[in-house]
Amino acid sequence: MQASGLTARELYCRRGERLLFAGVDLRLAHGGALRVIGPNGSGKTSLLRMLAGLLAPWPTGGPPGTVEWQGSVALLDDRLALDAAMPLEQALRFWADLDEVGADALAGNCARLVLTDLLDVPVRYLSAGQKKRAALARLLGQGAGNWLLDEPLNGLDAQGIALVEGVIAEHRTGGGTCVVATHQPIDLPGAAVLDLGAMSPAV
């Protein structure tokens, strides 16, 4: 298993004129999970993108915000990053090549997420739930120690939700960490909760 762990300090996020969150401190260790909740527009996605290093923390003039990871980081959001025109298998194959995942491991991940029957279907014909599972297969292949999941349950049926919860539990049992931003109920045993709606300084 890869190294995992997160230490983030003094994260501020400002979008336009609004301060979305201020002074967020996070710490996750081996197997830890954090559930980020809050109403729409409270900055859940921005926090995840900030943790992913895709968005710089807002400079406040005080101590600069920092995000430090042990091990690699994988992100799942509403954008698939799979070629819409390609059959699912080929689209996943591209990322598997980048992540140096063998054909067997890729097939195993697809079977785990009940995608085996869909492998020759072009990505654009998949339903919302199927696309979410496909993106999760890409995430599994990355083999990262830390997961950032933005609304991982969107579009999934009850079976799909159980599947995702199972995959997350497995990842944590293996020592991985997980940050989940969702407004839906999700079974994350022992997860810390960060409510961005409650900490929004001035709305």
Added chain:
Amino acid sequence: MRRAAWAILRRDLSAMLRGGAVLPIVFFLAVAMLFPLSVGPAPALLARTGGGVIWVAAVLAAILPVPSLIAPDLEAGCFDQWALRGLSEEAIVTLRLAAHWLSFAPALMLASLPAGALLGLDGVMLGRVELSLALGTPGLAALGVTVAAVTAGVRGGAALAGLLVIPLAVPVLIFGAGSLAPGGASGLALTAAASLVLCALAPFAGGAAVRGGRA
């Protein structure tokens, strides 16, 4: 790293070839075919202007794929996924530049042979045209990728991209078409120089544009 670069180049190239790489070539040949029809088939006139017409057609053909070079991958979140894997935007844009050039320039140079025949160019002139295209198309590809990156997140970026490439392509066009005149060797050197500068700048300008579009 080399493995990743190879995988990305292969994917980019196959996506471009599948996504209508034939269209710019058909467009290019159509211009070469329409020109003699509109100005008349006088051999002297065609021989004098033919090389320039091929160059104008080449510039326009290079613009066609620009809207699909960066924007779709940016919207699909591919650039975010590459960033998380430690692949810099500069590296991705460099590979995109190579794939874009490979997807249109060799075919364009091949299509210049029938186009040259339609315009009544002799063998010497055709040789010069091919040489100047070989030196100038990397510059056109670099411009295309840079402008594609800058306009990727912008509403109506596709139309803007075409408008932006045309004035920026003027130096390459002037040097490239200028090199076709007798004693145009200095034109060839300038075409190559313009291409080199554009290819050297494109990864940094394009990479910065992609990163800047994230905030």
